Amino acid sequence: MKLVSWNVQWGRDAGGRVDLDRTLKAARRLADFDVICMQEITRGFGVLPGGPGPDQFAEIAQALPGYTVLDAIGADLPSLDGSPSRRQFGNAIATRLPVSLVLRHSLPWPADASAPSMQRVALEAVVETSSGPLRILVTHLEFYSLQQRLAQVDELRRLQLEAADHAAHPAAAENATGPFAPTSRPVSAVVCGDFNSRFDSEAYRRFIAPLAGAPGFIDAWTTLHPGQTPPLTAGVYDTKQWSDGPITCDFVFVTEDLRARLRSCEIDGATQASDHQPIVLELD
Template sequence: MRVVSWNIHWGCGKDSRIRIHAIIDVLRKLNPDVICLQEVASNHPELEGGASANQFRQLSGAFGGYHAVIEPTSEIYQNNLPRQFGNLLLSKYRMTQVHRYMLPWPPDPDSPAGMPRGLIETVLEAPGGKLRLLTTHLEYYSKLQRMAQVQYLRYQHWEACERAKIFQPDPSLDAPFQLGYRPGSAIYCGDFNMLPGSDEYAALLAPGEGATLPLVDAWGLKNEQKHAPTAGLHGFAWPEKPDTYDYFFVTDDLAPRVTAMEVLSETAASDHQPIMLELA
């Protein structure tokens, strides 16, 4: 099982031109089973490079063998037309559930910038059994908001693990009540906008309660050196220096199955680098 996560910066490369085809070319060469993308735009001509096209549609159409889950966490209307910005998940595997969550966005007087953030959760019938795969993009400007979002991720993880423990199917219920099994086993990925060892990073990996499966940073499972930078490699204005913002976290029951965790540093199609996780 191969999963790629990538903040694509609405396809805007270091030359300030939008080339969604370059994003598509990189992804096709990687040939992942699941693709998790952040900063996908639609009808946003004011963004650098002019992101006026519907990139959700472009990317979904380019991967016809995948099922698409779209989550525009920001949806602003102008002349009654939606201007969307957010996350996209594409999967070759059969999905049995999809959940979309808006993350907390508490007011922060010290950080007026920011935007709504979200989380996509899917239950996949993957090799080795069902698992949850979740992708997100946390707040960058406000640590207060980012910490609130981390705590929400922890709550959702606790809830899933506890519900998995008590799950009992009941075929007598009407269809909307037949949610089906939602396992505790999970992969979390995306642009978390936090640095290794930060307070938010430590909070996400802190031990949970009850049936909560511990989360593990997948980088440390297959790499002895410190985290490789996932942004700041190709002369973009942001960030000031190369550093790590993008991660894969897995529940500890999946840790023995991790065979690779890589940062793919060659492409300059976005201000972030694609990251890739492989499970046996």
């Protein structure tokens, strides 16, 4: 299974030009992916720099025929012109694997008057692989507020414990046609995205700390490149937005039980199709 994780900045490249279709083509050149997890996808947010289209989730579906496209909205705001349309900003998963369950998790947003912030979300899809079901989660944590980032890390860890509890104590469906579906969720998971947390920061270390009662998370890149520091992932080419210099803040984590299935995890440092660099994961 090949997975790409990328903060695509609504298809805006390092020079400021928006073309989401071009971004997706760049991703396809990196890997013939089974799953792509994207952050900063918009609907009704044409006022953003570069002028993204009215529905980028629909653009993804059009560009990737044969893929199921899932959305999760974090910021959901009224239009600026008084129309009933909304300005929406969130994450997307596109996959050609069968999807058995989709969950959308609003992440904690504790008050922090010292920093601007937005509602954040994690999108979870249970996909069916040749080795069994696997949870894929994509997220994008708060940028300005450490307090909020840490609360969001804690929630992602709690969701792993919840999934383990569902795996151990599954409930059957009420019937074959109603909304009460089976509650079983696999323990094995990939959690990826823009964590807005520097490598080896407090939030990073907290996320990979051991969990009592469930397999914890390991960094796929550092696991496969022991003793090395991961390459920079944000602000490598867009030095205007990242005037303080580039950082490493995009990661792909997997649960400990997937360690033996890690084949490769690489950060592409060449593309300038976003202000972030994509990560390509391959699992046996």
